Amino acid sequence: MLRKNTTPGKLIIVEGIDGSGKSTQIDLLYKWLHSQGKSVYFSEWNSSALVKSTTKRAKKRKLFTPTTFSLLQCTDFADRWENGIFPMLKAGVIVLADRYAFTAFGRDVARGVDPEWVRNLYSFAMQPDIALYFRVPLDVAVQRITGARAKLKFYEAGMDLHISESRVESFRRFQERILNEYDKMVSEFNLTVIDGDFTVQAQQRLVREIVKQKLEGWEGLPKPEGHPLVTIQSDINVVKGGP
Amino acid sequence: MENAIYYGAGFPYRELGDLSGKLIVLEGSDGVGRSTQTQLLRRWLEDEGFAVSDTGLRRSKMTQKGLEKARMGHTLSRITMSLFYATDFADRLENRIIPALQAGFIVLSDRYFYSIMARDIVRGADPGWAHQVYGFALKPDIVLYLKADVTDLVSRLILGRGLNYWEAGMDIHPSNNLYDSFIDYQSELIMMFDQFAQEYGFVTVDAGRPVMEVFSDLQGHIRNLLEDQQPIIEENF
Numbered sequence A: 001m002l003r004k005n006t007t008p009g010k011l012i013i014v015e016g017i018d019g020s021g022k023s024t025q026i027d028l029l030y031k032w033l034h035s036q037g038k039s040v041y042f043s044e045w046n047s048s049a050l051v052k053s054t055t056k057r058a059k060k061r062k063l064f065t066p067t068t069f070s071l072l073q074c075t076d077f078a079d080r081w082e083n084g085i086f087p088m089l090k091a092g093v094i095v096l097a098d099r100y101a102f103t104a105f106g107r108d109v110a111r112g113v114d115p116e117w118v119r120n121l122y123s124f125a126m127q128p129d130i131a132l133y134f135r136v137p138l139d140v141a142v143q144r145i146t147g148a149r150a151k152l153k154f155y156e157a158g159m160d161l162h163i164s165e166s167r168v169e170s171f172r173r174f175q176e177r178i179l180n181e182y183d184k185m186v187s188e189f190n191l192t193v194i195d196g197d198f199t200v201q202a203q204q205r206l207v208r209e210i211v212k213q214k215l216e217g218w219e220g221l222p223k224p225e226g227h228p229l230v231t232i233q234s235d236i237n238v239v240k241g242g243p
Numbered sequence B: 001m002e003n004a005i006y007y008g009a010g011f012p013y014r015e016l017g018d019l020s021g022k023l024i025v026l027e028g029s030d031g032v033g034r035s036t037q038t039q040l041l042r043r044w045l046e047d048e049g050f051a052v053s054d055t056g057l058r059r060s061k062m063t064q065k066g067l068e069k070a071r072m073g074h075t076l077s078r079i080t081m082s083l084f085y086a087t088d089f090a091d092r093l094e095n096r097i098i099p100a101l102q103a104g105f106i107v108l109s110d111r112y113f114y115s116i117m118a119r120d121i122v123r124g125a126d127p128g129w130a131h132q133v134y135g136f137a138l139k140p141d142i143v144l145y146l147k148a149d150v151t152d153l154v155s156r157l158i159l160g161r162g163l164n165y166w167e168a169g170m171d172i173h174p175s176n177n178l179y180d181s182f183i184d185y186q187s188e189l190i191m192m193f194d195q196f197a198q199e200y201g202f203v204t205v206d207a208g209r210p211v212m213e214v215f216s217d218l219q220g221h222i223r224n225l226l227e228d229q230q231p232i233i234e235e236n237f
Helices: A022-036 A049-060 A067-090 A101-109 A113-120 A138-148 A168-189 A200-214 B033-049 B064-072 B078-102 B113-122 B127-136 B150-159 B178-200 B211-225
Strands: A010-015 A040-044 A093-100 A128-134 A192-195 B022-028 B052-056 B106-109 B140-146 B204-208
Touching: A010 A022, A010 A067, A010 A101, A010 A113, A010 A200, A022 A040, A022 A093, A022 A128, A022 A200, A040 A067, A049 A168, A049 B078, A049 B178, A049 B204, A067 A093, A067 A113, A067 B078, A093 A113, A093 B078, A101 A113, A101 A168, A101 A200, A101 B078, A113 B211, A128 A168, A128 A200, A138 A168, B022 B033, B022 B113, B022 B178, B033 B052, B033 B106, B033 B211, B052 B078, B078 B106, B078 B113, B078 B127, B106 B211, B113 B127, B140 B211, B150 B178, B204 B211
Parallel strands: A010 A093, A010 A128, A040 A093, A128 A192, B022 B106, B022 B140, B052 B106, B140 B204
Antiparallel strands: none
16 A cells, blocks of 8 residues: 655664564664764654644643544654655655554554555555564563553543553553554565564664665765764654653 | 435444434635625524534634644645645544534535545645545535636635635745736636536536525525425514
8 A cells, every 4th residue: 555665765664562662773773874874864753843733732632533633643744754754765865764654554443443544544655665563562562661651641541442441451452452453564564573572682683684684785865974964853862652 | 414424434433323413515616605605504594493503624623723823834745734634624523513413403514625625636636545535524415516717706806805825826836926826726626626516416506696696596405405304484573
């Protein structure tokens, strides 16, 4: 359903449920590629400045339905796509994305929207050159998130689905549904599965191996001497979990 | 409308039950007189004892502020704009139109998703994509298409509230003046509406006539629709 990448750039994305460790991995990958002299651009899920105030308002007042949630997140993605990711790819940059359309295919379908409908929404986007799916057992992910977070947020915990009164229980069941959707996507979208149970370093070794192989012989946009960054959102160094 | 009919998958996560109200949509170009007719229809229907709810583009509580702000800037790209409007539409459909229909209201919708889709396609969106985005949309009981030619629109707007940037499609027809842009852009939109009229079965009403003549046509179509729901007739007292 996603278009083929016909640009000179390379698109690398990470996916996985909350607490899978994907953000840590892409942060390390970013720093490594950068130190290798590559031009890299980073884009994070749900970070469009244009849509931000609307998302915030809707979350605070609990205005979302599964359909409007899906549409607004796609609006956010479209803004990042049209004004960031796509032009960067055209310029021959390596674009790293922390979460991609597959997050929507997982979460929105877990919320009850039609799988074909949400796949069509994102059909303007391109199939990544590398799509890394960090798979962890449900218990591990839940443990990581509930241990690190003071309180799970309403939509993060899937409270809008009325699965359970308990946020932790609701979160677990919601993530379980998402996990099932991800597993279905592995063959549909050719996701490369990385075992999130490995140590951070072992995972990173694997990630670099995969990326190195894919980039062999590829010449992207050269990075000018003395320019540390192409364009970069300032929060790249902050490893943020959650949605 | 009794049972909900969607253009696509609808809202698979919710059961709508009985929709005893009626969804009446007024479509047509900028400046064709939709809001005037909506007001007249509302007054008339309320006189007849019907509960009426109205809605129009960009009135969603969720997206209104953000969308207005985005329209002021220059960073609202094509797909982003399509989806932002789709969010506004979905929010109003789920949180305003459907509850009103469930409560037995007559909902007068000043434009529906057809207008948004026409603008998207004129701006280069893939028609197949745009149709599928609105697969959640409810099929209205009737769509009244107010049709006027572009010279009519111009004279109305110039003598009325004036031409504006978006209505002239200045973002896609960067001609050096609003007038030429308006003519080009609105002509393309009218072609889209004519095509949709076939595809979606709109009732076309000639809007190039005096307001009350148009109104009386609209009344006729709506009366037919409400045949089974007799208005309250009472003697003046």
